[in-house]
Amino acid sequence: MKILVSDSLSKQGVELLEKAGFTVVVKSKMPKDELFKEIKDADGLIVRSGTKVTEELLAAADKLKVVGRAGSGLDNVDTPAATRRGIVVMNTPGGNTVTTAEHTLSMICAMSRRIPQATASTKGGKWEKDKFMGVELYNKVLGIVGVGQIGSHLTKLAHGIGMRVIAYDPFLASDRAERMGVEMVDLHDLFRRADIISVHTPLTPETKGIINAQTIATMKPGVMIVNCARGGIVHEGDLFDALKNKHVAAAAFDVFEEEPVKAENPLLTLDNFICTPHIGAQTTEAQENVAVGIAEQIADYFKKGIARGA
Numbered sequence: 001m002k003i004l005v006s007d008s009l010s011k012q013g014v015e016l017l018e019k020a021g022f023t024v025v026v027k028s029k030m031p032k033d034e035l036f037k038e039i040k041d042a043d044g045l046i047v048r049s050g051t052k053v054t055e056e057l058l059a060a061a062d063k064l065k066v067v068g069r070a071g072s073g074l075d076n077v078d079t080p081a082a083t084r085r086g087i088v089v090m091n092t093p094g095g096n097t098v099t100t101a102e103h104t105l106s107m108i109c110a111m112s113r114r115i116p117q118a119t120a121s122t123k124g125g126k127w128e129k130d131k132f133m134g135v136e137l138y139n140k141v142l143g144i145v146g147v148g149q150i151g152s153h154l155t156k157l158a159h160g161i162g163m164r165v166i167a168y169d170p171f172l173a174s175d176r177a178e179r180m181g182v183e184m185v186d187l188h189d190l191f192r193r194a195d196i197i198s199v200h201t202p203l204t205p206e207t208k209g210i211i212n213a214q215t216i217a218t219m220k221p222g223v224m225i226v227n228c229a230r231g232g233i234v235h236e237g238d239l240f241d242a243l244k245n246k247h248v249a250a251a252a253f254d255v256f257e258e259e260p261v262k263a264e265n266p267l268l269t270l271d272n273f274i275c276t277p278h279i280g281a282q283t284t285e286a287q288e289n290v291a292v293g294i295a296e297q298i299a300d301y302f303k304k305g306i307a308r309g310a
């Protein structure tokens with residue numbers, strides 16, 4: 001059986017599939033015609049976020065039975081179209097939880113102490129101690145929107161540095177929130193009380209633009225906003241205005257409405273905006289976890305008929 005891997009995948013995942021007897025074809029960044037040729041006789045497809053698994057691509061696959069996403073987000077996979085064709089879609093939501101939560105905490109620290117700006121200044125030959133006055137995180141209120149696996153781990157990390165955590169998540173049971181030491185609040189309350197707001201939801205019609213001009217107006221002056229989840233949860237144009245007039249003191253993004261972000265995106269011109277290129281899950285450990293995870297799931301599916309993941 002042929003498994004096509006069309007985005008970069010840690011070698012441990014490829015080796016596991018090969019040992020299990022699959023023929024693994026690894027080709028990332030293929031031109032469209034080559035991808036359509038390779039998919040034709042593939043029984044399984046493994047992607048990260050690069051390959052767009054569209055209805056058109058699925059239609060070109062004569063034998064495809066499973067699409068595996070090494071990672072959690074399925075934005076790049078047309079799951080309804082796959083389901084209509086009887087193709088199973090799987091992901092590995094747990095594999096990069098720790099890494100993404102750690103990246104979020106890193107962004108919070110970097111933003112509150114202006115580390116990227118201070119690095120650029122120092123490397124530029126300056127010694128601007130007075131310019132880089134930061135804020136302490138101890139005792140500050142972190143508002144987490146979405147307490148899934150990443151939001152939960154971030155809660156632990158934030159408690160570790162003495163932050164107080166309030167959260168909004170309509171799906172989180174109150175006894176679990178209590179065990180985690182999180183005060184559950186409604187979204188309006190969270191926006192009103194948090195010193196730093198971090199979003200950890202998928203991008204859905206309900207979450208698109210939940211941070212916008214109206215909701216920002218209800219936040220504390222000097223609030224900081226982090227998005228290491230999905231581009232579009234925070235309305236970029238409205239955030240730009242709020243960063244410019246300093247109602248929002250700073251923001252940190254790992255994700256954008258359009259990726260790769262365009263050089264002319266106005267947010268990139270602001271000194272109080274820091275960003276990374278969607279590297280929240282980009283550690284050796286997380287990439288090994290998701291690669292091995294998806295390889296095991298695919299092998300189990302073909303050999304034991306067990307379907308795990310989304």
Ligand code: MLT
Pocket residue numbers: 048049070071072073074096280281
């Ligand atoms: C994910 O959905 O797993 C993360 O955003 C990481 C990625 O897309 O590479």
